[in-house]
Amino acid sequence: METGIASRTARAAAAHRAVHQILDGGRVFLDPLAVGILGENVDDLLLESRQDPHAARLRLFIACRSRFAEDALSRALATGVRQVVILGAGLDTLAYRPSVASAARIFEADHPDTQLWKRARVAAAGIVPPAVLRYVPIDFEGPTWWDRFEADGLDRQLPTFFTWLGVVPYLDAAAIATALDWIGHFPGGAELVLDYSDPPDSLEPEARRVHEARAARVAALGEVWRSHFDEEAMAQLLRSQGFAGCLDLGPSEIGACYLGRPAHEGSRRGGHIVHAWTAARAGAANLVPPVAPAVRAEPDPGA
Numbered sequence: 098m099e100t101g102i103a104s105r106t107a108r109a110a111a112a113h114r115a116v117h118q119i120l121d122g123g124r125v126f127l128d129p130l131a132v133g134i135l136g137e138n139v140d141d142l143l144l145e146s147r148q149d150p151h152a153a154r155l156r157l158f159i160a161c162r163s164r165f166a167e168d169a170l171s172r173a174l175a176t177g178v179r180q181v182v183i184l185g186a187g188l189d190t191l192a193y194r195p196s197v198a199s200a201a202r203i204f205e206a207d208h209p210d211t212q213l214w215k216r217a218r219v220a221a222a223g224i225v226p227p228a229v230l231r232y233v234p235i236d237f238e239g240p241t242w243w244d245r246f247e248a249d250g251l252d253r254q255l256p257t258f259f260t261w262l263g264v265v266p267y268l269d270a271a272a273i274a275t276a277l278d279w280i281g282h283f284p285g286g287a288e289l290v291l292d293y294s295d296p297p298d299s300l301e302p303e304a305r306r307v308h309e310a311r312a313a314r315v316a317a318l319g320e321v322w323r324s325h326f327d328e329e330a331m332a333q334l335l336r337s338q339g340f341a342g343c344l345d346l347g348p349s350e351i352g353a354c355y356l357g358r359p360a361h362e363g364s365r366r367g368g369h370i371v372h373a374w375t376a377a378r379a380g381a382a383n384l385v386p387p388v389a390p391a392v393r394a395e396p397d398p399g400a
C-alpha cells in the first residue's frame with residue numbers, strides 16, 4: 098500500500114459489490130448500502146464493469162465471499178458470539194447492519210489511510226455509525242498492531258468472529274502468520290473467514306492469464322499480490338497458528354453452494370473462501386450446516 102493513499106483495491110471491491118446490486122439484483126449478496134457508500138455515478142460503474150470481460154467472474158467471487166462471511170457470522174451470533182472484528186474492512190458495510198450492530202460490539206480495522214477515506218464515505222452517504230462500532234487504524238506489517246485493539250476496548254476473553262476478506266494476498270508470509278497466530282490463540286475463542294488464491298503456476302492456462310493480468314493491474318495501483326497458497330498449505334498454516342478446524346471452499350464448491358452450478362463442475366483451483374475456528378468455537382461452528390443450503394438464482398455471468 099502506498100502511504101497517504103486509500104486502498105484502490107478496496108474501492109474496486111466495493112464497486113463490484115455495488116454493481117452486483119444493480120446488475121444481479123444482489124442475488125448472492127444483498128447489500129442495501131453498497132451503492133450509497135461508494136457514492137459514484139452508477140452509469141460510470143456499469144461502463145467500467147462492461148469494459149472488463151472478466152469482471153463478472155470477480156464480481157461473483159466477491160459477492161460469494163461476503164455472503165459466506167455473512168452466513169457464518171449469522172450462525173456465530175446465533176450461538177453466542179457478541180464481538181465482531183472486520184480486518185482490512187475497506188468499504189464493507191456489515192457493521193452498519195442493524196441485525197449485526199444490535200447483537201454485537203464491532204471493531205473495524207484497516208490501514209489508516211483507507212480508514213480515513215471510509216469514514217468520510219460513511220459520513221457523505223449519511224450512514225450513522227452504530228454506537229457499538231470502534232474504528233481501529235492498523236498496519237498488519239507494523240509492530241504490535243494488535244495492542245491497538247485492546248486500547249480500543251476489544252475483550253480477549255469473549256468469543257469473537259473475525260472477517261479478513263481480500264487482504265491475505267496483499268501481505269507477506271510473516272504478516273499473515275502473525276495475524277493468524279493472534280486470532281488462533283484468542284483466549285475467548287475465535288472464528289475467522291478469509292479468502293486466498295491458489296499459486297498462479299497451479300492454475301489452468303486461461304485462468305492463469307486472467308490472474309496475471311489482474312495481478313499486473315493491482316500492482317500498477319501500488320498493491321502487489323504477494324502471497325498464494327494451495328489448500329493443504331492453508332490448512333497446515335491455520336493448524337500451526339492455533340486453529341482447530343476449517344472449511345475451505347474452492348471454485349467448484351463456491352459455484353455449487355452459491356451460484357446454482359452443478360457440484361464438481363469447474364476447476365478446484367482459483368479463489369478459495371475459508372471458515373476457520375479455534376477449539377473453543379469448534380462445537381458451535383459445527384452445530385449447523387456450514388453452508389446455507391438454499392441457493393439463490395444465478396446471476397447472468399455474462400452481464
Ligand SMILES: C[S@@+](CC[C@H](N)C(=O)[O-])C[C@H]1O[C@@H](n2cnc3c(N)ncnc32)[C@H](O)[C@@H]1O
Pocket residue numbers: 098104106107108110111184185186187188189207208211235236237238261262263264267
Ligand atoms: C482488496 S481490499 C478489501 C477490502 C474489504 N475487505 C472488501 O472486501 O471490500 C484490501 C484491504 O486490505 C487493506 N490492507 C492492505 N494492506 C494492509 C496493511 N498492511 N495493513 C492494514 N490494512 C491493509 C486495505 O486498506 C484494504 O482495505
